[in-house]
Amino acid sequence: MSEARARSTKRQSSVNRLSLVPLTIAAAMTLVSPAWSQQEAPPSATDQVAAPEAKEKESRHESERHEQKPKRFDWSFAGAFGRYDQAQLRRGFKVYKEVCSSCHSIKMLAFRNLSQPGGPEFPEKEVEALAASYKIKDGPNQAGEYFDRPGRPSDRFPPPFANEQAARAALAGNYPPDMSVLAKARGYSRGFPLFLIDALPGFSYQEHGVDYIASLMEGYEDPPPDVKLPEGQFYDPYMPGRRIGMPPPLSDGVVTYDDGAPQTIDQYAKDVSAFMMWVAEPHLESRKRVGLGVVAFLLVFVGLLYFTKRRIWSGVPH
Amino acid sequence: MEGHSQYTPKSGFARWLERRLPILSFMHDSFVSYPTPKNLNYMWVFGAILSFMLVAQIVTGVVLAMHYTPETTLAFDSVEKIMRDVNWGTILRYAHANGASMFFLAVYLHIFRGMYYGSYKDPREVLWILGVVIFMLMMATGFLGYVLPWGQMSFWAATVITNLFSAIPVVGTAITTWLLGGYSVDNPTLNRFYALHYLVPFIIVAIVALHVWALHVTGQNNPSGVEVKDVKKETVPFTPYATMKDAVGIAAFLVVYAWLTFFVPNYLGHPDNYIEANPLVTPPHIVPEWYFLPFYAILRAIPNKLLGVTALFASILITAALPWLDTSKVKSAVYRPLFRKEFWIFVAVCIGLGYLGAQPAEGAYLWFARLLSAYYFLHFLVILPIIGKVEKPEPVPESIDASILRGETSHV
Numbered sequence: 001m002s003e004a005r006a007r008s009t010k011r012q013s014s015v016n017r018l019s020l021v022p023l024t025i026a027a028a029m030t031l032v033s034p035a036w037s038q039q040e041a042p043p044s045a046t047d048q049v050a051a052p053e054a055k056e057k058e059s060r061h062e063s064e065r066h067e068q069k070p071k072r073f074d075w076s077f078a079g080a081f082g083r084y085d086q087a088q089l090r091r092g093f094k095v096y097k098e099v100c101s102s103c104h105s106i107k108m109l110a111f112r113n114l115s116q117p118g119g120p121e122f123p124e125k126e127v128e129a130l131a132a133s134y135k136i137k138d139g140p141n142q143a144g145e146y147f148d149r150p151g152r153p154s155d156r157f158p159p160p161f162a163n164e165q166a167a168r169a170a171l172a173g174n175y176p177p178d179m180s181v182l183a184k185a186r187g188y189s190r191g192f193p194l195f196l197i198d199a200l201p202g203f204s205y206q207e208h209g210v211d212y213i214a215s216l217m218e219g220y221e222d223p224p225p226d227v228k229l230p231e232g233q234f235y236d237p238y239m240p241g242r243r244i245g246m247p248p249p250l251s252d253g254v255v256t257y258d259d260g261a262p263q264t265i266d267q268y269a270k271d272v273s274a275f276m277m278w279v280a281e282p283h284l285e286s287r288k289r290v291g292l293g294v295v296a297f298l299l300v301f302v303g304l305l306y307f308t309k310r311r312i313w314s315g316v317p318h
Numbered sequence: 319m320e321g322h323s324q325y326t327p328k329s330g331f332a333r334w335l336e337r338r339l340p341i342l343s344f345m346h347d348s349f350v351s352y353p354t355p356k357n358l359n360y361m362w363v364f365g366a367i368l369s370f371m372l373v374a375q376i377v378t379g380v381v382l383a384m385h386y387t388p389e390t391t392l393a394f395d396s397v398e399k400i401m402r403d404v405n406w407g408t409i410l411r412y413a414h415a416n417g418a419s420m421f422f423l424a425v426y427l428h429i430f431r432g433m434y435y436g437s438y439k440d441p442r443e444v445l446w447i448l449g450v451v452i453f454m455l456m457m458a459t460g461f462l463g464y465v466l467p468w469g470q471m472s473f474w475a476a477t478v479i480t481n482l483f484s485a486i487p488v489v490g491t492a493i494t495t496w497l498l499g500g501y502s503v504d505n506p507t508l509n510r511f512y513a514l515h516y517l518v519p520f521i522i523v524a525i526v527a528l529h530v531w532a533l534h535v536t537g538q539n540n541p542s543g544v545e546v547k548d549v550k551k552e553t554v555p556f557t558p559y560a561t562m563k564d565a566v567g568i569a570a571f572l573v574v575y576a577w578l579t580f581f582v583p584n585y586l587g588h589p590d591n592y593i594e595a596n597p598l599v600t601p602p603h604i605v606p607e608w609y610f611l612p613f614y615a616i617l618r619a620i621p622n623k624l625l626g627v628t629a630l631f632a633s634i635l636i637t638a639a640l641p642w643l644d645t646s647k648v649k650s651a652v653y654r655p656l657f658r659k660e661f662w663i664f665v666a667v668c669i670g671l672g673y674l675g676a677q678p679a680e681g682a683y684l685w686f687a688r689l690l691s692a693y694y695f696l697h698f699l700v701i702l703p704i705i706g707k708v709e710k711p712e713p714v715p716e717s718i719d720a721s722i723l724r725g726e727t728s729h730v
Contacts, residue, residue, distance in 0.1 A: 080581050108398050177593075181398060184584060185592035192673070199578070199585045206582055209589060280592075283401070283408040290409065291580025298576055302569040309562040316554055317722055318356045 068237040070188060070215035073270060075207050077277060080292065083285055084278055087259055089120035092275025095268050098255050100179065103171060103246075105159035108180035109279050112153040118285035119278055127153050134158055172232045174245040183209045183273070183280040209280075210273045212238065217269035220248040324351045348534060353553035354560045355540035357718050357727040361435075362538065363567025364428035370568050371421040372526065376519055378414040379463075386466065388512035390505045393468035394594040412583035413575075418460050419586045420575045422609035425453060433640070434661055436649030437539040443641040445532040448525055450638040455522045457610070457634070462515035464607055468508065469591030474604045476503045476511070482617075485624040502597065542721035543649025544714065552718040603678060611675030612668050616694065618679040619687040629691065636698045643698050645706030648714055652726065656709040657702075664697050 076085040093114065096106070111131040114122045122130075131151035136158060139146035151158075159178075161167035167175050177185075187208035189195055198205040216238045223235035233243045250265045257263055261271075278284070325343035327333040332342055385404050387396040400407040429449070432438055438446035465476045480497050484490040499506025537546060546552050554560070578585065586608055590601050606614050616633050620626035636643075651658045671690050677683040715721040 108395070108402065113402075181592045185589050187589035199582050201577060201581075204582050206584060281408075287408055287412075287580055287583075291576065294576045294580060295573060298569060298573045302566065302573060305562070305566045305569050309566050312558050312562050316356055316559070318358075318554075318727055 067240050067242060070211040070238055072211055073214055075210060075274065077284060078207050079204060080201065080288060082288060084118065085274065086121055088271050088274045089278050090122070091257055091259065091261055092271035093120055095255050095272040096275055099249050100272065102160055103176040104179045106157050106179045106279060107159055108156065110154060110156045111151060113282060119282060131155060176246065179276055179279065181280045183213060183276040185209070186212045188212055210277045213276060214269045214273035217250060217273065218266050323347050350555065350557040352534060352556040353549050354538055354556050355546055355552060355718055356554045357540050357542060357722055358538065359541055359727065360567060361431040363564050364424050364431065366564035367424045367568055367571050368421070368428060369526070371417060371424060372522065375414065375417050375421060378410050378417060379519070381410055382414055383516060388466070388508050390468060390508055393466065393508060397467045409579065412579045416575065416578040416583060416586065418463060419609065420578070421456065422460065424571065425456060429453070430665060434651045435539055435541060436543050436644065436651070438641045439644065439649050440641070441536045442539065445529060445536060446641060447638050448529040448532055452522055452525050452529060454634060455518055455525065459515060459518045459522065460607065460609065462511045462518065465508065465511045466515060467591060468595045470593045470595055470601050471588045471591040471604070473503055473595035473597065474601055475606055476507060478604055482627045485627040487624070539649065540718060541650060541652060541727060542715055542718055544718055544721065547717050605676055608672065612671035615671040615675035615687045616691045619684065619691040633694060644702050646709065646711070648711040653712040653714050654709060655712060656705050660697070660701055660705060667693050667697070
C-alpha cells in the first residue's frame with residue numbers, strides 16, 4: 001500500500017550501480033527470508049560498556065543519516081479540482097531547458113507536447129522554432145548514411161548523453177536519471193495512520209513525488225561539522241543518506257523569467273518540479289475533468305437506482 | 319431448487335431456437351426467474367460486483383494489450399506511450415491497474431461474507447472450493463500482470479516470487495529455471511508472463527461459470543443460514559429484485575473505483591514501479607501489491623525458506639478445508655456468539671498481517687508477524703473446530719420468514 005511508498009526514494013544518481021551488483025538470485029533469496037539475513041550483528045561488549053554519551057552521539061548520527069521528510073508545497077494541480085498553472089509550467093520548462101537538460105534526459109517528452117492542451121501550451125509556431133533549434137539524428141538516407149537534421153515538433157527531446165557510459169564518464173561516475181516520469185518515481189510515506197487519509201476525498205494527497213523533488217532542489221546545505229563528505233558529494237537532508245552526487249543546480253538569478261516571477265532558488269525549484277509533474281502526468285487535467293463528470297454521474301445514478309430498488313422491494317417483507 | 323422452466327418463448331424465432339438450443343430458457347431461469355432468498359443483505363451484492371469487475375478487467379486489458387509490447391527493452395516505454403499517446407490511454411491503464419485492486423477488495427469482502435454466514439457449509443462445499451480456485455487464479459493473474467509494466471517492483475517481485483519455487487527440494491532449481499525460461503528474470507520470462515496474464519482470466523471465466531452453476535443448484539445461502547423451505551413464500555425472482563439490488567451495489571462500488579482511477583490513481587502503487595527494471599539495482603524494500611501483503615507477511619515470518627513457502631501456500635489452501643474444519647451445525651454467525659467474536663478477531667489478524675507485510679521484516683515487526691501467522695493457522699486448525707463443539711448457539715429461526723418476523727434483516 002501507500003506505506004510502501006515509504007522506502008522508495010532511490011539513489012540512482014548518487015550511487016555507482018556497479019557497487020551494488022548483487023547476483024539476482026542471491027539477492028532474491030535474501031529478500032525472501034529477511035528474517036535470518038537482515039538481522040544486524042549483535043552489539044559487541046565494548047558497545048555496551050560505552051554508555052549514554054556514545055549512545056546519544058550514535059542516535060544523533062542516526063538521525064543525520066536518515067533523510068528529512070519533504071516539505072509540503074501548495075500545488076495548483078493538487079486535489080480533485082487541481083489544474084496546472086500554465087505560467088508556472090512555462091517557467092519550469094525554461095529552468096529545465098537552461099539548467100537540468102545539460103545532464104538530465106527527458107526522453108518521453110516530444111516537442112509537440114509543449115503545445116498540447118493541459119500543458120504549458122506554447123504557441124505551435126514557437127514549438128516549431130524550438131524543435132528546429134535542436135539537431136536530431138536521423139537516417140539512414142538513400143546513401144545509407146545517418147545524418148543530423150533540424151528537429152520537428154513530432155521529435156522527442158534528444159538526450160544530453162549518447163548513453164549511460166558517456167554520462168558516467170562525463171559526470172564523475174554519476175548517471176542522472178531520466179526526468180520523464182521522475183515525479184511519479186519518487187515518493188515517501190507519511191506513515192500510519194496518515195497514509196490512510198491520503199486517499200480520501202477532500203484530504204487526498206498525491207504530491208509526494210513533487211514535494212520531494214522541490215524540497216531536494218532547495219534543500220542543499222553546508223554539511224554539519226562532523227559529517228565528512230567524499231569528493232564530489234553534496235549535503236542535502238532530503239536525499240536518502242543525505243548525500244547527493246548532483247552539484248547544487250540552482251542559484252538565485254541563474255534563469256531569467258520574463259513574467260516578473262521572483263528569480264530565486266525556491267521559485268525555480270517549485271516551477272521545475274511542477275513542470276516535471278506535468279511531464280510525468282501530461283493528461284492530469286483531462287483525467288480529473290472527466291473524473292468529476294464520472295463521479296457526479298455515478299452519485300446521481302446510485303441515488304436513482306437506490307430509490308427504484310426501494311420502490312420495487314416495497315411490497316416484499318424482507 | 320430448479321424445477322421446470324417457467325420460460326415460455328414468445329416469438330416465432332424464440333420457439334424455433336428453443337427446440338434446438340434451449341439457451342433462452344437457460345438464461346431466463348438463471349437470471350430472471352431464479353429464486354433468491356428475500357432476506358439477503360447488501361453483503362450479497364459482491365458476486366455481481368465481481369462478475370462486473372472480471373468483465374471490466376478483460377475489456378480494459380484486451381485494449382491495453384493492443385498497445386503493449388512484451389519485450390524487456392520496450393515494455394516500460396510502451397506502457398508510458400499508452401499513458402501519453404493512446405486515446406484515453408491514461409484512463410484505461412489506471413482503470414486496469416486500480417481495477418485489480420478493486421477486484422481483490424471485492425473478493426476479500428465476498429470471502430469474509432461467506433465465512434461470517436457459513437456459506438461454505440453443506441450443501442455448498444463444492445461451490446466454496448471453486449471459489450478458492452478462482453481466488454488462487456486471481457492471485458496468479460494479479461502477480462503476472464504486475465510484472466508487465468517492467469518497472470523495478472515488477473522485476474523484483476517476479477524475481478522473489480519465482481524464486482519461491484526453488485525451495486522445493488531436489489527439483490526446485492530446475493523448476494525455477496523452467497518457469498523463468500532462463501536463469502534469471504529476463505525477456506523469456508516477460509513473454510510467457512504476458513501470454514499467461516492474457517490466458518488465465520479466461521480460465522477464471524470458465525471456473526466462474528462452474529461457480530455460478532453450483533450456486534444455482536444449491537441456491538444462495540442467506541443471513542439466517544436457514545435453507546429455503548418454501549420457494550413461493552421465501553424467495554423472490556432474481557429479476558427485478560436481485561438485479562436491482564445488485565445494480566445499486568455495483569454503482570456504489572463504481573463510485574469508489576472511479577475515485578481511485580481518476581483522482582488518486584497511484585495511491586495503491588509503488589513509486590519504484592515508475593523506474594524501469596534494472597537487474598543490477600535492488601530496491602531497498604521489495605513490497606508486493608497490497609492484496610498480497612498478509613500472505614507475504616506469513617512467508618517472511620518463518621525463518622526457513624521451504625517452511626515459509628509451505629506456510630504461504632498452506633495459508634491459502636487451508637480455506638478450502640473450511641467446510642470440514644468448522645464443526646458447528648449452525649451456519650450463520652448471527653446465532654453463534656463465540657464464533658462471532660472469533661470472526662472479528664480473525665479479520666483483525668488478517669488486516670494486521672497486511673500491515674506487517676508492508677514493514678521491514680525485523681525487530682518487533684517480525685515478532686508480531688510470527689504471532690499473527692500462528693494465530694491465522696490456529697484459527698482454522700484449532701479454534702474453529704473447538705468453538706463448533708463447545709459453543710451454545712442462540713435459537714435458530716425455523717425458517718427465513720420466521721427470521722424476517724424477528725426483525726433480523728435490514729430494510730435498506
